[in-house]
Amino acid sequence: MHNNPGKDQGLDRDFRNIWHPCTQMKDHESVPPLHIERGEGIYLVDKDGKRYMDVISSWWVNLFGHNHPRLNKALIDQASRMAHVLFAGVTHTPAIDLAESLVKLTPPNLTRVFFSDNGSTSVEVALKMSLQYWRQTGQAQRTRFIHLTDSYHGETLGALSVCGINLFREKFENVLMENIEVAGPDCYRCPLGFKRESCEAECFEPMEKALEENRETIAGVIVEPLVQGAAGMKMYPPVYLEKLEKACDNFKTHTIYDEVAVAFGRTGSLFVCGEYELKPTFLCLSKGITSGYLPLAATLASEEIYQAFYDEPASMKLFIHSHSYSANPLACACANETLTLLTENKFLSGLKPKIELIKEMGNKTRELKWCGEFRQIGMIAAIELVRNKQSKETFPQEERVGYKIYLEGLKRGILMRPLGNVIYFIPPLVITDNEIETMINTACESIQAVLGE
Amino acid sequence: MHNNPGKDQGLDRDFRNIWHPCTQMKDHESVPPLHIERGEGIYLVDKDGKRYMDVISSWWVNLFGHNHPRLNKALIDQASRMAHVLFAGVTHTPAIDLAESLVKLTPPNLTRVFFSDNGSTSVEVALKMSLQYWRQTGQAQRTRFIHLTDSYHGETLGALSVCGINLFREKFENVLMENIEVAGPDCYRCPLGFKRESCEAECFEPMEKALEENRETIAGVIVEPLVQGAAGMKMYPPVYLEKLEKACDNFKTHTIYDEVAVAFGRTGSLFVCGEYELKPTFLCLSKGITSGYLPLAATLASEEIYQAFYDEPASMKLFIHSHSYSANPLACACANETLTLLTENKFLSGLKPKIELIKEMGNKTRELKWCGEFRQIGMIAAIELVRNKQSKETFPQEERVGYKIYLEGLKRGILMRPLGNVIYFIPPLVITDNEIETMINTACESIQAVLGE
Numbered sequence: 026m027h028n029n030p031g032k033d034q035g036l037d038r039d040f041r042n043i044w045h046p047c048t049q050m051k052d053h054e055s056v057p058p059l060h061i062e063r064g065e066g067i068y069l070v071d072k073d074g075k076r077y078m079d080v081i082s083s084w085w086v087n088l089f090g091h092n093h094p095r096l097n098k099a100l101i102d103q104a105s106r107m108a109h110v111l112f113a114g115v116t117h118t119p120a121i122d123l124a125e126s127l128v129k130l131t132p133p134n135l136t137r138v139f140f141s142d143n144g145s146t147s148v149e150v151a152l153k154m155s156l157q158y159w160r161q162t163g164q165a166q167r168t169r170f171i172h173l174t175d176s177y178h179g180e181t182l183g184a185l186s187v188c189g190i191n192l193f194r195e196k197f198e199n200v201l202m203e204n205i206e207v208a209g210p211d212c213y214r215c216p217l218g219f220k221r222e223s224c225e226a227e228c229f230e231p232m233e234k235a236l237e238e239n240r241e242t243i244a245g246v247i248v249e250p251l252v253q254g255a256a257g258m259k260m261y262p263p264v265y266l267e268k269l270e271k272a273c274d275n276f277k278t279h280t281i282y283d284e285v286a287v288a289f290g291r292t293g294s295l296f297v298c299g300e301y302e303l304k305p306t307f308l309c310l311s312k313g314i315t316s317g318y319l320p321l322a323a324t325l326a327s328e329e330i331y332q333a334f335y336d337e338p339a340s341m342k343l344f345i346h347s348h349s350y351s352a353n354p355l356a357c358a359c360a361n362e363t364l365t366l367l368t369e370n371k372f373l374s375g376l377k378p379k380i381e382l383i384k385e386m387g388n389k390t391r392e393l394k395w396c397g398e399f400r401q402i403g404m405i406a407a408i409e410l411v412r413n414k415q416s417k418e419t420f421p422q423e424e425r426v427g428y429k430i431y432l433e434g435l436k437r438g439i440l441m442r443p444l445g446n447v448i449y450f451i452p453p454l455v456i457t458d459n460e461i462e463t464m465i466n467t468a469c470e471s472i473q474a475v476l477g478e
Numbered sequence: 479m480h481n482n483p484g485k486d487q488g489l490d491r492d493f494r495n496i497w498h499p500c501t502q503m504k505d506h507e508s509v510p511p512l513h514i515e516r517g518e519g520i521y522l523v524d525k526d527g528k529r530y531m532d533v534i535s536s537w538w539v540n541l542f543g544h545n546h547p548r549l550n551k552a553l554i555d556q557a558s559r560m561a562h563v564l565f566a567g568v569t570h571t572p573a574i575d576l577a578e579s580l581v582k583l584t585p586p587n588l589t590r591v592f593f594s595d596n597g598s599t600s601v602e603v604a605l606k607m608s609l610q611y612w613r614q615t616g617q618a619q620r621t622r623f624i625h626l627t628d629s630y631h632g633e634t635l636g637a638l639s640v641c642g643i644n645l646f647r648e649k650f651e652n653v654l655m656e657n658i659e660v661a662g663p664d665c666y667r668c669p670l671g672f673k674r675e676s677c678e679a680e681c682f683e684p685m686e687k688a689l690e691e692n693r694e695t696i697a698g699v700i701v702e703p704l705v706q707g708a709a710g711m712k713m714y715p716p717v718y719l720e721k722l723e724k725a726c727d728n729f730k731t732h733t734i735y736d737e738v739a740v741a742f743g744r745t746g747s748l749f750v751c752g753e754y755e756l757k758p759t760f761l762c763l764s765k766g767i768t769s770g771y772l773p774l775a776a777t778l779a780s781e782e783i784y785q786a787f788y789d790e791p792a793s794m795k796l797f798i799h800s801h802s803y804s805a806n807p808l809a810c811a812c813a814n815e816t817l818t819l820l821t822e823n824k825f826l827s828g829l830k831p832k833i834e835l836i837k838e839m840g841n842k843t844r845e846l847k848w849c850g851e852f853r854q855i856g857m858i859a860a861i862e863l864v865r866n867k868q869s870k871e872t873f874p875q876e877e878r879v880g881y882k883i884y885l886e887g888l889k890r891g892i893l894m895r896p897l898g899n900v901i902y903f904i905p906p907l908v909i910t911d912n913e914i915e916t917m918i919n920t921a922c923e924s925i926q927a928v929l930g931e
Contacts (some may be wrong), residue, residue, distance in 0.1 A: 042577035044592040044784060046800035047566050049791045058569040064560040069568075084564040084802040095550040097557050101806075104550050111537040113500050114884070114895065115522075116492045116511040124495035139497040142595045142773045143801045149634045157649045168586045168652055176561040180656065182636030193798055195608045199621055236623045312802050320559040320595045320773050320803035331497060338502045339876055345646055346633045347499035348596045349537045349765050350773035355553075355808075401553045416893040423792055423911065431567070442567065 031071060035060050056432065059440070064091020067453045067460060069440060077440040078326030080452045080464050081189075084169045085254065085286050087317030087453045089366055096362050101360035112351040119357035121186055127310070127323060128362045130295055134304045135325040139344070140352035144285035145179030147309035147322035148247070151281045152183055153346055154307065154326055155245045158279075158333045161342055164217070167244040167278070169202075171235055173209030175254030178247060178283050178309075184348050187247050190255060206297065207235045209253070210261035211370035213398045213409060214417055226265040229272075236276045245306065250297035251402055254286040257447030258407035263301045270303055279306035279330075285322075289313035290367055290454050293376055293403035306330060316363040317453075323334040372454075376404060382458055383450070386465040395476050406465075410472065420446050426475060433471035439464060441471070448472065486525060488513050488633035509885065512893070517544020520906045520913060522893060530893040533905045533917050537895075538707065538739050540770030541824055542819055542905045549769050549815050556811035565593065565804040572810035579817050580763070580776060587757045588778040592797070593805035597738035598632030600762035600775035601700070604734045605636055606799055606860040607760065607779055608697045611732075611786045614795055620731070622655075624688055626662030630708030630737050631700060631762075640700050643708060659695070660688045662706070663714035665861060666851045667870055679718040682725075689729045698732030703750035704855055707739040709930065710900030711860035713853045716754045723756055732759040732783075738775075742766035743820055743907050748830055759783060769816040769907075825907075829857060835911055836903070839918040846922060848929050859903040859918075863925065873899050879928060886924035890896035892917060894924075901925065 035432070036057045044050065045058065062074045067090050068076045069083075079087065089096065103119060110117060113337040124138035139150055152170065159167035172178070176189035188194050189209070194201060208231045212221035219227055236243060250266055253259040273280045282298050282305035291313065294300035298308060307330070311322035336342045348358075366372060383406050387399040390408060397411030410426060412418045420426045429444030434441045443449055448468050489510045492799055497503065498511065500508070513525045516596035520530045520543050522536075532540065542549065556572060563570060577591040605623065612620035625631070629642040639654040641647050642662070647654060661684045665674035672680055689696060703719055726733045735751050735758035744766065747753035751761060760783070777876040789795045803809075819825060836859050840852040843861055850864030863879060865871045873879045880896030887894045894901055901921050 035574050036569070036570055038578050039574045042581045042589070042591055043569065043573065044779065044797070045566055045569070046592070046804045047796070047798050049789070049796040050784075051788050051792060058567050061568050061570050064563065065826075069560075069563055079563075081564070083562060084566075086562065086564075086802050089755065091563075092558070096561070100557055100561070101554050104553055105545070106515065107522075107544055108549070108553070109536060109539065110514050110517065110522055110532075110544075111539075113498055113532070113537075114511050115514050116489070116496065116498070116851075117929065118488055120496065121488050121492045125491050128495045136495070138495055139499070143599070143803060145801065146596070146598065146634060152635070153633075153650060160649055180606075180801075181634040182605070182639070183634055183653075186635070196613055196798075197606060200636075200655040202607065202655075217657070221845040275485050276719040278779060291740060306494075319806050319808050320801070326497065331503075335504050336502070338505060338878065338881075343502040344497065345533075345649075346599065347537075347790055348633075348773070349539050353772050355772050370738050416523045423843050425791065426916075440568075442564070 033060055035072070059435070066090035067456055075438070077435065077438055078460065078464060080450050081440065081442050082451055082453050083317055085451050086312045088289060088313050088363065089316050090427055090453050090455050093316065095366065096318055096359055099358045099362035100318065100355060101431060103355050107281055108349060108355050109353050113347060114187045114447050118356050119354045119361060123357045123360050126361065127325060130299065130364070131308060131325055132298050132302070132304050134306055134327045136328040137326045139324045139326065139329045140351060141322045141348050142320045142350055143322050143326065144311040145181040145184045146348060147285065147311050147324045148178045148184040148283055150324040150346060151307040151309055154324070154330055155279045156280065157344060159244055161333050164400060166242055169239065169242050170204045170244055171207050171232070171246040173248060173253070174206055175209060175253050175256035175259060176247070176249060177253065180215040186193050205235055205239060207232045210265055211259070212261050213400070221260065221262045224264070225261065226262065226268050229265055229268040232269065233272055236272050236278065240276050243276070243278045245274055245281050247281040247283060247284050250287060252405055255444065257399065257409065257444040258405060258449045260402050263348045265332050266301060266303055281305065281307040285309055285311045287463050289363065289406065290373060290376065291403055291451060293380055294366060294373065314363065315356050315359040318359040319356050321353060321360055322353065336397060376454060379456065379461060380404060380460065383462050386462065390465060390469060394473065394478065405451050407447050407448070408468065408472070410446040410448065429475045430471045432475045434468065437471060438469045441468060486513055488525070512888070517571060519543035520909055522890050528891070530888065530891055531913065531917060532893050532894065533903050534895050535904055535906050538904050541742060541766050541816065542769050543902055543906050543908050548819065549771055549812055552811045552815035553771065553808060556808050561808050562803060562806050566800060570807050572814060573805040576810045576813050579791045579814065580778060583752070583817070584761060584778055585751050585755070585757050587780045589763055589781040590779045590784045592777045592779065594775045594777065594801050594863045595773045595803055597762065597764040597773050598634040598637045599801060600738065600764050600777045601631045601637040601736060602634055603777040603799060604760040604762055607777070607783055607797060608732045608734070610797060611645050611783050612697055614786050619695055622692065622695050623657045623697055624660050624685070624699040625657060626701060626706070627659060628662060628706050628709035629700070629702060630706065658688055658692060660685045663718055664712070665714050668887060672740045674713070674715045677715065679715065679721050682718055682721040684906060685722065686725055687730065689725050693729050694733045696729070699726055700734040700736060703740060704745060705740050705858055708897065710862065710897040711853065711858060711902045713855050719754060734758065734760040734762065736762045738762055738764045741849065742816065743826060743829065744856055744858050744904060745894070746833055747826065767816065768809050770813040771812040772809050774806060774813055796903055829907060832909065832911065832914060833857060835914050839915065843922060846925065847931065848925060855906060858902070858904050860900050861921065863899040863901065882928045883924045886927045887921065890924060892920045894921060
C-alpha cells in the first residue's frame with residue numbers, strides 16, 4: 026500500500042482531478058487508491074510491481090482473467106476493420122453473431138436483442154419497453170413495477186426507482202417513480218424459520234398479495250435471480266422464481282430478470298433462467314458479457330413484446346430509445362469470443378470441481394468465530410460477519426469492519442470489496458484450485474486480523 | 479442497397495434476432511439495414527464493397543475517421559497492459575491523464591471529473607449530484623430542473639425527464655419526474671421577429687421568469703449549448719448562454735451544460751463553455767470523447783459541488799453512483815489520444831477554411847426551392863426543408879420526406895439520417911474540401927430527387 030502519497034505523482038494528479046464512483050474521496054487522504062498498471066490473469070499489478078488477486082473480478086465483470094490472449098485478439102481484429110458504426114439503419118456481423126448466440130442460448134421465449142451500454146441502461150430499456158407495451162395494448166394504467174427489498178438494479182434514476190437498498194436511493198427518494206417494494210427472501214434470517222435448502226419459498230406470500238392487490242396497475246416484477254448482489258450476495262432458492270413465474274402468468278404481468286451480475290457462468294450455468302427453465306419476459310445482461318473488457322449490455326425481450334411494437338411506421342409504435350454506442354462492434358467482438366470460451370471444451374462442466382472446492386472451504390470458514398453464514402451459489406460465495414452467531418447481531422456501520430478487512434486484504438495481496446459486513450468472492454472463472462484456497466484463507470486471515478480469532 | 483434481403487444471410491439473421499434502436503423494425507421488411515463491414519476514413523464500406531460517406535459521424539461520435547492508425551494503436555497498446563479494472567479504490571494512468579487534461583482544457587471552475595459510460599449517464603450523474611448537493615447544503619426542497627423546449631439529454635428515465643421533445647417522452651410521460659419546461663430560442667421562426675445574428679436573446683424572458691417564480695425549488699437549468707441536436711440542429715446565439723449564466727448566478731442555482739454532441743471540435747472549439755468563457759456548474763461529455771471508438775462519458779463538476787460531498791466517512795455524504803465500467807482504460811486510452819490529436823499541430827485552427835467552405839456551400843444551398851434555412855455553427859450544418867419559404871410551412875410527418883431523402887442519399891453513397899424535415903451534416907472533422915462539396919451537393923441532389931427542383 027501507498028504510505029507516502031507524495032511518492033507517486035500519478036496519485037497526486039488523481040487526487041486533484043478525479044471523483045471516484047461510490048467513494049468518500051476524503052478516505053484517499055489516508056489511503057490512496059491502488060495505482061494499477063496492468064493485469065495478468067486473475068492478478069492486478071500496481072506501479073511498484075505488487076500483485077493483487079482480483080477476487081471480485083473488477084466489480085463482477087471479469088470472467089477469464091485480465092489480458093487474455095484470445096480476447097485481446099478478438100478486440101484487435103475487430104479494431105482493424107471498424108471500431109464503431111451507428112446501429113440504426115445499419116448492422117454489422119459482430120452484432121448479428123452476438124444476437125443470434127444470445128437468442129439461441131437463452132430460453133426459447135426470448136427472441137429479440139436490444140443493445141445498450143451498461144447494466145443500468147439494460148434495466149431502463151426493459152422498464153421502458155414494458156411501459157410502452159402496456160400502453161400499446163390497451164392497458165396504459167399499468168405503470169408500476171414491483172421490486173424486492175434489498176434489490177439493486179443500477180443507479181440511473183429509472184433503475185434506481187426499483188432499488189430496495191436505502192443507501193443508494195435515500196438521497197433521491199423524492200424524484201423517483203413510485204413503485205412497489207415487496208419483502209423478498211431473507212434466508213439467513215428467515216422470519217418464518219425455514220432453511221433455504223428445504224423451504225418452499227413460503228416467503229413468497231407478500232408478492233402474491235401485492236400482485237393480487239395491484240393487479241390492474243402492475244407493469245412487471247423485477248428480480249435479481251438467486252443472488253441479490255449489492256445486498257451482500259444474499260441468496261435464495263429457485264423455488265421462489267418458480268412461484269413468481271406462476272403468479273405473473275396468472276396475473277398476466279411481466280417478469281424482468283436482471284442477470285447482469287449472475288449470468289455467464291457465475292452460478293455454474295450460462296443463465297439462471299435457462300438453468301431452471303424459467304421464461305422471463307425480459308432478460309437484462311451486462312458485466313461479464315464482454316469478459317470484463319469494455320461496456321456493453323443487452324436486453325432480451327419476448328416475441329409478444331416485440332410484436333406489440335412491430336407495425337406500420339405511421340402507427341408510431343416503434344421503441345424510441347438509443348445510445349450512440351449501441352452494439353459497439355469492439356464490445357460485440359469481445360462478447361462473441363466470451364461466448365465461445367464459455368461454450369467450448371465443456372468449460373462450464375469444468376467449473377464443477379472448483380465449485381465443490383469452494384464448498385469444502387466453506388465448511389472450514391463456518392468455524393470462524395465471526396462467520397454468521399457462509400453461503401454459495403456456483404462460483405459466488407460470501408461470508409456474512411456477525412458479532413454473535415446465536416443472535417446474528419451485526420456490526421454497526423460506523424465500525425467499518427468491512428473497510429478494515431479490505432485494507433488487511435490489500436496488505437496480503439488480495440483485492441476484496443466488502444459490502445458492509447459481507448466479505449464476498451466472485452473471482453474470474455479461471456481461478457485455480459490453489460488460488461481458491463489462497464483466496465478464502467487470506468480472507469479469513471484478514472477477518473481475524475481485524476476482529477481477532 | 480439491398481433489394482434482395484435473402485441474398486445476405488447476415489441480414490436474415492439480423493432481422494430474426496435484433497431490435498435496432500430508434501427504428502420501426504417493419505421498415506426493414508422493405509429496406510434492410512446496411513450491412514457495414516469496415517470503415518476507412520470518413521467512409522463506411524458494406525459487404526458488397528459499396529462505400530458510404532459517413533456525414534453524420536455515426537451518430538455524431540466520430541472525429542478522425544474510421545480505422546485511424548493512431549487511435550487503433552492507442553487502443554491496442556492499452557489492451558496489452560489491461561483492458562479494464564474497477565474504479566473504486568483503484569486508479570490507473572489512462573484515467574489520471576484524461577481527467578487532468580479535461581480539467582486543464584475546460585473552464586477553471588470545473589475541477590473534478592466523474593466517469594461513466596454514455597451521454598445519458600453523464601446527465602443522470604449531473605442531475606443526481608445537483609440534487610444531493612442541495613440536500614447536503616440545507617436546501618433539500620430544490621428538486622426540479624428547468625429544461626428548454628425541444629431539448630434532448632438522453633433517454634434513461636432521469637435524462638428523459640429533462641427532454642423537451644414529445645416524440646421521445648410521450649410514451650413515458652406518467653413516470654417521469656416533474657420538471658419545468660421553458661420556451662427556448664427558436665431562431666428560424668423567432669416569435670419576436672429577431673434574427674440570431676443581431677438579437678440580444680430577447681427570448682430569454684420566459685427563463686428569467688421561470689427562475690424567479692420557482693427560485694426556491696429549482697435545482698438547476700440544463701441546456702445543450704448553442705445547438706439543440708435532436709431537435710434538428712436548432713442553433714441559437716451565445717448571448718442566450720451569457721444571460722443564463724447571469725440569471726443562474728443571481729438565483730444561485732446550477733447550470734448543467736450538456737456538450738455531449740457539440741464538444742471536441744464540432745463548433746470549431748474544444749468546448750462551447752470554454753470558447754465563450756462561461757462557467758457551468760456541470761459539464762457533460764461523451765460521444766466524441768473517444769473519437770467514436772467506444773463508449774465513455776465524463777461529468778465535470780465545480781469545486782463547490784465536490785466540497786459538499788467531501789467529508790468524514792461517517793457523514794455519508796459520498797456520491798453513491800457507479801457503473802461497472804467507469805473509466806474503462808481502453809476508452810480512456812482512446813480519449814487521451816483524441817485530445818492529443820485535437821490539440822496538436824493547430825488542428826482546430828486548421829478547421830477554419832473547412833468551416834468557411836461549408837458557409838459558402840450554404841449560400842448556394844439556400845437557393846434550393848425547399849431550403850427554408852441553411853444554418854451552421856462550425857462543422858455542424860443543417861438544411862431545414864419547408865414546403866413554402868415564405869410561410870415556413872413544414873412537411874407533414876406522414877410524408878416521411880426525411881426518410882425518402884435518406885434513401886436517395888444511400889443510392890448516391892452518402893449516409894445521412896435526417897431529423898424529421900431537417901437534413902444535417904456533422905461529418906468527421908478530417909473531411910476534406912472536396913468531400914465537403916460532395917457531401918452538400920449530394921444532399922441537395924437527394925432532396926431534389928424526392929421533392930423536385
